[in-house]
Amino acid sequence: MKVWARGRTSGLLALLLLVVVLVGLSVPLVSERVRCRTFGVGCDRPSGTPVAPAAALPGRLPLTPLEVASQGAYVALGDSFSSGEGAYALPDDLSPENRCHRTSRSYVHAVSRTFEFAGGTRFFACSGARTEHFFESKAGEPPQVEHVDAGTSLITLSIGGNDLGFTKVLAGCILTFPWSGGCRDQEAALEARKPALRQALAGIVRKLQERAPRARIIVLGYPRLFGEREGEALDNLGVDDQRWLNAEGRELNDLIHEVVRAADQELVRLGAPGSVEFIDVHSAFTGHEVGTGAPYVNGLDVDLKAFKAEFHSYHPNAAGYTALAELVTRQVQAGPGRQLNQWR
Structure with missing residues (x-):
């Protein structure tokens, strides 16, 4: 037995x-x-199911927004309002080889100087870029998303104005007879392009999150160009036209903000790391618009021989990019206004 x-x-x-x-x-x-x-194993959740933040684990402290942003590389993407178009200080700023017009005055340099990024800074914003150039080559360079990887901790970008064709809209306003109403006749075409822009912006954010899931993604809007002073026409633009252009810029910013907010809310729902943040710069140039005594933005400059506007027209000058840099650096420090799910 x-x-x-x-x-x-x-x-x-x-x-x-x-x-x-x-x-x-x-x-x-x-x-x-x-x-x-x-x-306690084999408990896989269906895709998209919220997970509890890791804060409950004892002894873990949350990283600050700045620590999250600076633990890897800073990658600057986007269009001319991020490349620095309109403000030139060095010969390289206007070199024919600088086909993306990345300048020494872009807000990107101020961000890079203000904070120490463990993975350094990579600057790939390109003047004239549209949403498609995040996935396709422009000016002989790789698609912008390819500059982002798992080691990226901060991404800044501005994009969308070229997709709506704001340069052509401005030209259409300026080349009409004064107060003819031809400027606002373009409204239907602008509205028709907005659904595609909304979808493209959401696709860009998803791809950036896929390639850099722990990164803070900061998206800038666009500044108001005109002060709407009663009775003051500028560059063949009546006050009504200036107000309409400002209103269209506000609507573009609202569209971008809605896409950004939805993406960040999804991260919160999932308890995922990273963030998607929006900087509203619509009023950043208040008191310093086109035509003021100390403008932060260039007015119209026409090449009479080629009969075309110079690239710097209606883009920030050095003071304008300094104002944008202050807003970006403030956002990097402050964060999205919620807990970031990254821990020591």
Whole structure:
């Protein structure tokens, strides 16, 4: 009887050891539900199911917004309002080889100087870029998303104005007879382009999150260009035209903000790391619009020989980019106004 008891005990121990080994190897000896309930493994959640933030684990402290942003590389993407178009200080700023017109006055440099990024800074914003150039080559350069990887901790960008064709809209306003109403005749065409822009912006954010899931993504809007002073026409633009252009700029900013807010709310719902943040710069140039005594933005400058506007027309000057830099650096420090799910 003792021999039998020892044999039974040894057998039970061996069986228990086998079960533990198989569970550790995720061999489905028992159902997933039983394994989850009994051993705490095999509890996979369906895709998109919210997860509890890791804050509950003892001894873990949240990273500050700045720590999250600076733990890897800073990558600056987008269009001319991020490349620095309109403000030139060095010969390279206007070099023919600088086909993206990345200048020494862009707000990107101020951000890079203000904070120490463990992975350095990469500057790839390109004048004239549209949403498609995040996925396609422009000016002989790779698609912008390819500059982002898992080591990226901060991304800044501005995009959308070229998709709506604001340069052409401005030209259409300026080249009409004064107060003809031809400027606002373009409204239907602008509205028709907005759904595609909304979808493209959402696609860009998703791709950036996929390539850099722990990064803070900061998207800038666009500044108001005109002060709407009563009775003051500028560059063949009546006050009504200036107000209409400002209102269209506000609507573009609202569209961008809605896309950004939805993406960040999804991160919150999932308890995921990273963030998607919006900087509303619509009023950043208040008191310094086109035509003021100390403008932050260039007015119209026409190349009479080619009969075309110079690139710097209606783009920020050095003071304008300084104002944008202050808003960006403030946002990097402040964060999205919620807990970021990254921990020490």
